[in-house]
Amino acid sequence: MRGDLLDVYAEVRAPLLHLANYAVGAFGERLDRHATEPGFQAVLAYEGEHPVGYAYGNRIEDGDRYWQRTVPAPSEMYTLPPAVALKEIGVRTAWRGTGTARRIHDALLASRDESHVTLMVNKAAGDGMVHALYRSWGYTDIGHSQPSPASPRLTVMIRPTA
Template sequence: MLASARDDLVAVYRDVRAELLHLPNYAVSAFAERLDRHGSDPGWTAVLAYAEDGEPVGYAYSNVIETDDRWWQRITPFPAAEYIERPAVALKELGVRVPWRKTGTSVSLHDTLLAQHAREPYVSLMVNPAAGEGKVQRLYESWGYRSIGTSQPSPESPVLTAMIRSTRRAGKPTGRG
């Protein structure tokens, strides 16, 4: 599945992260390397949104992670047993091009992705707390995520906020994205 979607994922990423591409962890080559690695991980799932003209406007992708996955190992403090005792979803990337932000595209991508993970009780993500001057983390909070610690996935990465929520949620997220 990755092969057929890779070019669109990279194109959207390039636009979404345009202001950060000069930083090593955000470079297109670094994203492409992570994408290739994630695309071969267990339970990799991706969803893409397209404009009427066929232009890709946003994406989200995830993997299924087990108790011993390095995702959990890098979080400080170590996550509570209830979160890691069963396989969970790791939302690895979510991005929407500027003209389609605040249209509901990101929440639609998010919810479509989670709908494909009925077996996993929790979804976790990591967010740069400085992204959008904190707006990105607040958006995730409005979708029901809460902080469980911090993580620095690589030396080049900023310190991220690790967040979690149930994959099944009553009602709709309140934030538009």
Template structure:
């Protein structure tokens, strides 16, 4: 784990699909027995998300090994992303296109090293949308994952259950250029 981490951007799923699926299976290994976390369900979501406008992925490599990933796409004000929330999304976030971070994960040996933040920031660095949004299971990591996103500037703006099989998630948002110039 001494190899430097390099980030690679992708705008075509065909170039990244197998690495994303393999990384997902590694990152989510302890959850794969749950219906919404199965690898085939992830692959279906990935394929669906990748044809949506503004799809992009960033994969982190240490030497030849893949160690982390994130992907996102653009959501419009009338997107079902916002429509499934239990209360209307605040207009400050949902009135214009936003970048929705759909997945982010880092292999266990690489956690706690800033890799997730580097991937996340690289993913947002080229985006033109004013705001970023993501959904997180408040129970993930006994709440550590949501607290991590809060440290990155995200705030809970609502609650959503994307599908009957999924857990209830917190929808979080922040400006894309959070903290620049501060």
């Protein structure tokens, strides 16, 4: 599954792979680290045997570094109960605009018991279309984060899981 996920990632992020934060190797290291965190879950979508998209996330709790890096500090209504952090979602170009990303997203959340799901997005990605897509899925901006020095400043968004 890891190999399929890396293959899809490489195509999805192809325009950015020259940037250190987006390099396949850096992503692989993040994936390996995230896979050891509590509540890790991944969903891959296939057409036949061809992987077309993925999403993964894990449980975060109050005091998690995810929340510590969010500015301004999020409300306790989001941080005190455990939440699921959607760490990555991506769909190959040919499957964009088909609802595949939303189906993968919903499949990931279907078995989760956390009250909220949060994600980070580069507001400039896709000329703002990715941010607008997440807003159409019910996400609301709650702050900003820069997860690493190599990462761009990201917008932190949240919504109920159900």
